[in-house]
Amino acid sequence: MPAIDFQPHAHDLLWGMSAAQLDAGAPDWAREVLAAAQPVVVRRGPAPAGQVAVGVRGRGREQRYASCMPLAAISRRVAPEQLTEAGAGQDAWPALRALAWLAPQLDALALSWGVTGGAGYQLATGVAVLHANSDLDLLLRAPQPLERTVAAELLALLDRALCRVDLQVETPAGAIALREWAGPAPQVLLKTNHGPLLVGDPWQEVAA
Known part of the structure; x- marks a missing residue:
């Protein structure tokens, strides 16, 4: 190969x-x-x-x-970005109905986003892992800093969906939870390949 x-x-x-x-x-x-x-x-x-x-x-x-x-x-x-339209017509569970509702609004952000977690796995494989109480897990790729006011507006949109939506913001340094970045805390948890870190700027390069 x-x-x-x-x-x-x-x-x-x-x-x-x-x-x-x-x-x-x-x-x-x-x-x-x-x-x-x-x-x-x-x-x-x-x-x-x-x-x-x-x-x-x-x-x-x-x-x-x-x-x-x-x-x-x-x-x-x-990749998660390949699954954003895969849920069309697959509306048996709230997570997939929430995905169908959110997709055009997330597309309007002009940033790459995708589906992860159970919804992504089911859409990619056909293996039934979702249920009525499943969350919808998403990621948003943000190579440039995302203003916290914008994060708060996006979180308000996600909180109107049919199920709980957890979105990870992928930065060049790692990933943060949108729910944290939309809040007032001066530091947030950044997930990196070397473990989690509390940081003030999730877009700043982190030393290994």
């Missing part, structure tokens, strides 16, 4: 990892997920050279297993 020409990002779904690539302590359910050719989710965290940190997702919240995947094993990648 030729070398990949992209760097996987947090929340990307990757196909191609096999059960044999899990460590010896991996649970049986994780091996079953990979044996069924389901994807893994890129997570934030360190990984050996030539690999990417990933998580195997099972049926419930308690079924999450952290691992690393060889980059050379990647056969397919789906």
